[in-house]
Amino acid sequence: xxxxxxxxxxxxxxxxxxxxxxxxxxxxxxxxxxxxxxxxxxxxxxxxxxxxxxxxxxxxxxxxxxxxxxxxxxxxxxxxxxxxxxxxxxxxxxxxxxxxxxxxxxxxxxxx
Amino acid sequence: xxxxxxxxxxxxxxxxxxxxxxxxxxxxxxxxxxxxxxxxxxxxxxxxxxxxxxxxxxxxxxxxxxxxxxxxxxxxxxxxxxxxxxxxxxxxxxxxxxxxxxxxxxxxxxxxxxxxxxxxxxxxxxxxxxxxxxxxxxxxxxxxxxxxx
Numbered sequence: 001x002x003x004x005x006x007x008x009x010x011x012x013x014x015x016x017x018x019x020x021x022x023x024x025x026x027x028x029x030x031x032x033x034x035x036x037x038x039x040x041x042x043x044x045x046x047x048x049x050x051x052x053x054x055x056x057x058x059x060x061x062x063x064x065x066x067x068x069x070x071x072x073x074x075x076x077x078x079x080x081x082x083x084x085x086x087x088x089x090x091x092x093x094x095x096x097x098x099x100x101x102x103x104x105x106x107x108x109x110x111x112x
Numbered sequence: 113x114x115x116x117x118x119x120x121x122x123x124x125x126x127x128x129x130x131x132x133x134x135x136x137x138x139x140x141x142x143x144x145x146x147x148x149x150x151x152x153x154x155x156x157x158x159x160x161x162x163x164x165x166x167x168x169x170x171x172x173x174x175x176x177x178x179x180x181x182x183x184x185x186x187x188x189x190x191x192x193x194x195x196x197x198x199x200x201x202x203x204x205x206x207x208x209x210x211x212x213x214x215x216x217x218x219x220x221x222x223x224x225x226x227x228x229x230x231x232x233x234x235x236x237x238x239x240x241x242x243x244x245x246x247x248x249x250x251x252x253x254x255x256x257x258x259x260x261x
Contacts, residue, residue, distance in 0.1 A: 011208065088124060092117045095126040095226055097153030099115045102224075105150045106132040106140060 012060035013084055021045070022053050026076065029063060033075035126226040134215045134222045138197035141213060142167055152177045162186075167194060173202060 016022055025039055040050040054074055057063045061080045065072050117126040130137055140146040144163035152158040162176035174188040192210070193201035200213040214225045 091124050091228060092126075094153065095124065095228070096115045096117050097155065098151060099126060099128045099224065099226075101150040101153045102137075102140060103128065103130055104154075105146065106130060106136065109140075109146075110132060110136070 009061055010083065010087060013062055013080065016056050016060045016062060017084075019053070019056075021050075022057055025050070025053055025057060025074075026062060026081075029074060029076040033073040035071055035073050039074065124226075124228040126224075126228075128224050129218060129221060130224055131221040133220075134197045134217050137215045137222050137224060138200075141200055141215075142196075147175065151175060155180055167191065169194060 017026065021043065024043070028034060028039055028042070036047060036050050036054055039054070040047050043050065054063065054065070058065060058074075061077060063074050063076055065074050115126055115128040117124065132140075140150065142165060144160055144165055147163050147165070148158040148160040151163075156177040156179050158175050158177055162174075164172055164174045166172045169191055171191045172188065173191060174186060176184050176186050178184045187204070188206065189202040189204050189211075191200070192203050193199055193212075198215055202211045202213070203209070204211070210229045212227045212229075214227075216223045216225070
C-alpha cells in the first residue's frame with residue numbers, strides 16, 4: 001500500500017472524472033498522447049476551456065504533460081488510473097467477504 | 113447462495129439473497145452484537161465493545177476492525193437515512209463515501225442490495241454510469257494492441 005494514492009488524491013481523481021468532458025479527454029488519451037489542440041478538436045470547446053480541464057486532470061495526477069520542442073503533449077498516467085480500479089476492487093472484496101460472513105452469521109442465529 | 117458484486121463507473125453494487133426475513137436482516141445491520149459478528153468479514157474481527165450504534169439521522173455508527181496481523185482501524189459512519197426494515201444509508205465523513213443498504217422481501221427470505229457511491233449524487237449522470245469502467249476497458253484494449261507503448 002506504500003504506493004497508494006492518499007485518500008484526498010483518490011477523491012480528487014474520482015471528482016475529476018465526474019465531468020463528461022474530462023472523461024472524454026481521458027478516453028482520448030487512452031489511445032495515445034495528444035496536445036491540447038488535438039484534444040480540443042472533437043469538442044465545440046475553446047482551446048482555453050480544454051486547457052482548464054487538462055489542468056484539473058494534471059493536478060489530481062491522472063495525466064502529465066511533457067515538453068517536446070514547442071509541443072506539450074499530454075499523456076495518461078496509467079498507474080494512477082489503476083489505483084482507482086484497485087480501490088474499486090478492494091471495496092468489491094470487502095463487501096463480498098462481509099456478506100458471506102453475514103449469511104453465515106444469520107444461519108447460525110436462526111438455527112433452532 | 114453467493115454474492116454478486118459489480119462496479120458501474122465509480123459505483124459498487126453488491127447483491128445477495130439471504131434466507132432470513134427482512135426484519136432479521138435489519139436487526140443484524142443495526143445491533144452491535146450482530147454487527148460485530150459479520151462486519152469484519154471472515155478475516156478481520158470486530159470487538160462488540162467497539163461498536164457504537166446511534167440509530168437516528170446524523171447519529172454515529174462506528175466500530176473497530178482488527179486485522180489478522182493485529183492492526184486495528186476505527187471506521188466511522190453517520191446515518192443519513194433510516195427506514196426500517198428496508199433502507200439504511202450511511203456516509204463516511206472522512207471519505208465522503210455513501211453506502212445504501214436495501215433489504216427487500218424475496219420469497220421466504222430477503223434480497224440485500226448494497227450500493228456504494230464515491231461521488232455525490234448531484235455529480236452523477238447516466239453517462240457517468242459507464243464512465244470509469246469504459247475508460248479502463250479502452251485503456252486495456254490500447255495496451256493490448258500496442259505492446260510498444
